[in-house]
Amino acid sequence: MSFAFEASAVTREVLRIISGIHIKEIVTSSLHPHNLNSIVKIMLDCPERPKGHKFSIDRIDRDSVNLSKDICLTSGGADSTIAWFKEGGPTGLYVDLGQPYTRKERGALVSIGIPHVYVDLSEYGFTSKMWKHIIPGRNLLFLTIAAELVSDFGTIHFAVTSGEGYYSLKGDKSREFIENFKEWYKFTTGKTVIVKTMHRKTKGQWLKYFMQQGCDIDIIRYKTVTCFEVDGKGNTQCGRCQACLRKFLSFMYNNIDISQDYAVPPMIGCQDFVTKYMTVLPTALEMKDFSHYSKERCIEDIAAIKKAQQLYSNI
Ligand SMILES: [Zn+2]
Numbered sequence: 001m002s003f004a005f006e007a008s009a010v011t012r013e014v015l016r017i018i019s020g021i022h023i024k025e026i027v028t029s030s031l032h033p034h035n036l037n038s039i040v041k042i043m044l045d046c047p048e049r050p051k052g053h054k055f056s057i058d059r060i061d062r063d064s065v066n067l068s069k070d071i072c073l074t075s076g077g078a079d080s081t082i083a084w085f086k087e088g089g090p091t092g093l094y095v096d097l098g099q100p101y102t103r104k105e106r107g108a109l110v111s112i113g114i115p116h117v118y119v120d121l122s123e124y125g126f127t128s129k130m131w132k133h134i135i136p137g138r139n140l141l142f143l144t145i146a147a148e149l150v151s152d153f154g155t156i157h158f159a160v161t162s163g164e165g166y167y168s169l170k171g172d173k174s175r176e177f178i179e180n181f182k183e184w185y186k187f188t189t190g191k192t193v194i195v196k197t198m199h200r201k202t203k204g205q206w207l208k209y210f211m212q213q214g215c216d217i218d219i220i221r222y223k224t225v226t227c228f229e230v231d232g233k234g235n236t237q238c239g240r241c242q243a244c245l246r247k248f249l250s251f252m253y254n255n256i257d258i259s260q261d262y263a264v265p266p267m268i269g270c271q272d273f274v275t276k277y278m279t280v281l282p283t284a285l286e287m288k289d290f291s292h293y294s295k296e297r298c299i300e301d302i303a304a305i306k307k308a309q310q311l312y313s314n315i
Contacts, residue, residue: 142158
């Protein structure tokens, strides 16, 4: 009898360690590396072990793994970068799941100067079954790893803005998901973690806030990366994906036209999304149905699209 086996994060970590025994001297892990190392030590202590074979499991980053009070999930995108500045520059966390855009995201973190713990889970094949641009389960993994890195009652900064489903009762950015995660983690480890989101403001409002704080808007404009595409021509922002459109709209809402920063201006490259937004957002407002888009997001995106349309009709 055979059945499909979906490996859990823990199973995948074990698989990575086992493959590391053959090809590496040291494998880093965030999942209680000290205990894992004891297991490995005992496990490999056998007469068949080749002479000179060395292997150990290390913490992912010696300096930053002293449990911090704060850790910020950083992706190199606009929202998490604003969160990082807002919180006074806590340690960042970047988990590499082997996404095609990993290199640009890490490049953004380096160019902005966000010190971060890097966790490499790229060998696990998480990207083999993506749901459009979504890697199912990623936020559970991110929050768990972050929780392992903060002290008891420490805070995880998780940049979910208004309009991304915080109040939608579903998905891995919802309040229900976050509350259930905290409860489960507490039951499992005895540790309390605080998860701080950004759901009180929309992307555009956060951008405004960032400017009002006297921060340099060019950091967000030129250095952050939210685009899902990789084109190999050096363009970091395609102008054709929803993430590009959303960044563009948040700037447009603040009367800044950044269309020239994209390979194709988003109002052209994302025409289908724009048409969709201009149908679903006014309907949501009319029906007062904010289960998918928050009221503020509907208002903001409609206003931003109208501003952009006006701008282009004047040219
Ligand atoms: Zn894009």
